Amino acid sequence: MKTAICPGSFDPITLGHIDIIKRVSKLFDKIIVVVLPNPRKNPCFTIEERLDFIKRATADIPNVEVDCYEGLLADYCKKKQACCVVKGLRAVSDFEYEFQMALSNKKLNPDTETIFLTTSEQNLYLSSSIVKQIASYGGDISHFVPSCILEDIKNRLLKGSKGNEC
Amino acid sequence: MKTAICPGSFDPITLGHIDIIKRVSKLFDKIIVVVLPNPRKNPCFTIEERLDFIKRATADIPNVEVDCYEGLLADYCKKKQACCVVKGLRAVSDFEYEFQMALSNKKLNPDTETIFLTTSEQNLYLSSSIVKQIASYGGDISHFVPSCILEDIKNRLLKGSKGNEC
Amino acid sequence: MKTAICPGSFDPITLGHIDIIKRVSKLFDKIIVVVLPNPRKNPCFTIEERLDFIKRATADIPNVEVDCYEGLLADYCKKKQACCVVKGLRAVSDFEYEFQMALSNKKLNPDTETIFLTTSEQNLYLSSSIVKQIASYGGDISHFVPSCILEDIKNRLLKGSKGNEC
Amino acid sequence: MKTAICPGSFDPITLGHIDIIKRVSKLFDKIIVVVLPNPRKNPCFTIEERLDFIKRATADIPNVEVDCYEGLLADYCKKKQACCVVKGLRAVSDFEYEFQMALSNKKLNPDTETIFLTTSEQNLYLSSSIVKQIASYGGDISHFVPSCILEDIKNRLLKGSKGNEC
């Protein structure tokens, strides 16, 4: 059985994430979507909120599991005996950062590959940051996040200070 | 009448900004230079200072208005019935970020285009950040900012902590 | 009256070109779509064919003119008293090449700006080369070229040698 | 059973290709390495030579098949019911071209994903072109191509005209 890992901060999960998860779920037997708390970013949503959003938004994809992990991605992959890590690429700058992370993870854990999928064209401009920025000004984010979690995200983000990404 | 919007944080306005504003002022009937407070950046100058600097530095361009707006750029363009947003590009990394912002704004407001001008070659290295960094160490910024606001910028930046961008 | 120039080899015109032309036609009073024979490329279609395709595909945009010119773009802009040249950007590599061309043209003719629009997301993968490659293998190009010229393009490209871009 | 396709011109196969094929052979049940004659490039080796090199160089990877196909990659994937196409990325310029090809192939055949692996760091500088250029001047290519086909490649390339990529 082949297991693939989809890591991220998912703060919050967007339609861009969902698209990647759906497409990769057809390539491997099991997909684990794992929230990695990025210590360099001030998250907007708690780990619990983020896990809840991911679970609801991926409920219709049968071979998806949701998890969180505080530690090195390379160690998590070993623990889960994953064959690969999956990342979506939108732009050249994504590519460069992810390229370095992939080489670095390969050094720490040679048994796990990193594979990249290109973002679908309708999600090219889409990032969790942009969602938060638009929502904080009361803009319409219904094209950006799964409809089943839209209201919860809107409510939470409007409570934050104006224009601030939490 | 065609109105174009030049948005930015202008913290402070540089000769690179002036060059873009002058060149675009020949393409459209009215240019609105609008200060958008970027909540992710800690500004060095207050909104009032920035507006004052822009007004003085663009006083000789007849079809320029100066404004500030706290909200989504896409909403501001609708309100002003602007046909386009204008951004200057210095580098590939600018391009990628602005490409995503342009697609995102188009989604929120399909009636406003984003157009890009390339920075003149003598301004390629020029950014508000570099101006602030050089000035904070007492370096010469006379080639980087309009002469009519040079002294005010130097005085303000020397008061900040050394090497700090305010 | 503001005139903008849309130059290219248009070998053949695609839906990506049409999208840029339509969007820019709302920004300026007159748009001239001009075929520049690129001596470095072996064209697939004759100048006459390309002009015919462009005319039919832009017939519904009132302020568009179609022309061809053998010479420097900078000279053509002077002759037409154009305020700007318009280019669509798909990718970083486009951006770099066009950046250099824009600086070079500015040197030869300081009165004409080059402005850039980003390709709409659905046209990001679209180029005349890809159209020709797909058509030469009998692939479906109906999503890539204007429907009014689809049959003519398909017929012409199937006659070329297999897999060859003419 | 999951089948992945590794397409290329393989003119000739290098250690960079072998590395990608080996790594991807652990992710999927069957790998088909397929030579696509690129009509835009003048190949140095015949299709038969290239297939022979690939077969010998991948003989020790059990789940690899070798094939050639003249036509659209999207059609080949349909025919083989492949779940994905695999490409190795060395650089940003690779990424941009492959990104466009991936979006284009997805349009023609939505059932096949394109996934990307990063080149191992020791193969970053490695391309079939560089191998041919070095060999044509009698340079040492033993670090660049599989040892089992080294002599055949050297002999063939020395016969070509000096400095010419055949």
Next chain:
Amino acid sequence: MKTAICPGSFDPITLGHIDIIKRVSKLFDKIIVVVLPNPRKNPCFTIEERLDFIKRATADIPNVEVDCYEGLLADYCKKKQACCVVKGLRAVSDFEYEFQMALSNKKLNPDTETIFLTTSEQNLYLSSSIVKQIASYGGDISHFVPSCILEDIKNRLLKGSKGNEC
């Protein structure tokens, strides 16, 4: 006598830095490795610690001096009569930032060139940030930093908060 400057924050020095310093030490008579406190970054190690690490890690390169400077790099180069500044490039994003810094420094001090070396392929993924991130989770950093300072770096970083870059 030709003097070259290797500036950086060196927080901490990695094998990537050492590689660049060794290679450039063969090109010029004297190399000054200078710690520039970057006010925009929260350093993990004190200036004293960083100087100590650099001195121990470069002890076997005879023509290397170690220094620190709070001020503009352009001014430091003038003071030291350096003919050039040396920077290692890993990626396109490095290149863009450094290109702008080089043009900016040239404006402030026309007598000092900036030259770039490419990172060796085994160090492509290596940065002080990645070292700190891995070490903070107790990961193995022995392939990333000089062995003579490995224990000191590990001890210091484990004391910081988990996952935090100090």
Next chain:
Amino acid sequence: MKTAICPGSFDPITLGHIDIIKRVSKLFDKIIVVVLPNPRKNPCFTIEERLDFIKRATADIPNVEVDCYEGLLADYCKKKQACCVVKGLRAVSDFEYEFQMALSNKKLNPDTETIFLTTSEQNLYLSSSIVKQIASYGGDISHFVPSCILEDIKNRLLKGSKGNEC
């Protein structure tokens, strides 16, 4: 004594090349400008013409030698005991190609470094190709090539076919 090599096709030499050669002549004791016939490009000028142009254009730089070499750059550097190869970078695409060439040459000859200088901002748009394209249409190239060879270049290029890069 430190020798640096400036390789290129110099078809023809431009003010951009001269700028790099002048700047690097201050960093090393001897500079060898070497014409490498690139077998992939159809040159416009003969080797003899190119050598003559370079000699006249660099006559006032005392430590410059001019040479040509048909073979691998790595071998030429060994023969000349050069400490480094120097390349000018204008853009990200230059950077990527040169990065790969640098890693490749290092593999073939570990004793020679490749160092990069950034093009001065006024030469960013400048390439031999653009010079040839402009001159072939009778455009003004006086800002692009050294004045001492301007007439010879103009005369030769006007004889070529219109718009063709020879």
